[in-house]
Amino acid sequence: MTKEGELRVDFVGGAVGHRLKFGGGRGQDLAKAMGLRKGKTPMIVDATAGLGRDSFLLASLGAQVTMIERSAQMHALLAQGMQDAAREGGEFREIIERMTLLHGDAKDLLPDLGGEAVLIDPMHPPRKNSALVKRELRQVREIVGTDEDAADLLRSALEHARKRVVLKWPAKADPIEGVRACSHQILGKSTRYDVFMVG
Template sequence: MAQDLDTSSLVVDFVGGAVGHRFRSGEGRGQALAKAVGFSRGIVPEIVDATAGLGRDAFFLASLGARVTLIERSATMHDLLAEGLERARAEGGKYAETVALMTLIHGDSSALLPQLKPQVVLVDPMHPPRNNTALVKKEMRLIREIVGTDPDAAQLMQVALETARNRVVLKWPLRAEPMSVLPKPSHQILGKSTRYDVFVKARIAETTSSVQTA
């Protein structure tokens, strides 16, 4: 890990850049992530993002109407997320509506999940280092500098599987070996460079969109 990186340059931005473009383009439930967490006709899951990071997946899911709880144990990353959420809230309109569905918590997911009794848990740990991939990008190097390598990812997955009421989703590199301690997933959804290992425990009941009560 490089020690001379200036992590102060890292900003969580839900309004501009790629996240803002994705939001404005109206990418919806047909996306792999949305399918993985259980969106379908009449179903809007309630989700805990157990490894919030930059919050991009959580913001996307909230933009579809899901209530999302973001857990981040790094104090630095938590503060960056809080600032990003406040900027999006100040933008007003659909940005503010989306942020209203998001709850940010500073803490360790392994300790918090049993208390939250989540419906759906999304786990996106720092992925195994790969020499010729996105880890060479400055942003990913900065994130790794701040949050570390998530050596307890397998333990977190086990806690998630024990506590989630309906399903657990592991976001993992497309060609990476599965975690050896985990059971075989119910199914997988494959993207260009990412796959979602989905562990279904129970069907998610149909519900009205939570946007109505935001």
């Protein structure tokens, strides 16, 4: 049992369960950015798994998703969350069966994975405004720290992805320095997806 307020990965209840029921399928910005469309379901690598929510959403839409998490603590939380969801059976088990979890640094693992589409969602730069980031995301930041090597990871992904790399980034944040311009963007209210077509 997790204590009240303790960080856990929950693929069954809360925001994830709600998004599964009412999320809008392949019309969602993330799905469009990753190249999921009618008759097309790419093999996806989520290079910065975090709480695993984007991976779960993509797997719920039929994609095979390999998640990479380098924090041992975050990896353990993900593994537990996947076990719990698989135990629920039914649709949850089917989705989890399309998800593979790896522990390690994505820069080391990407060359051997051959993902068609690679998703990168680094810990975002601190907000310019003073609004407190949601508690859960603060807890994640405490575990994984800031991703100082985000530019290196993005460059590695651009080198090894077969079709596209997608950077999930705050809508108003500056582009990551030292990386070529993206091919196009999908803009949401608070988040944007910078899509880099490769290959």
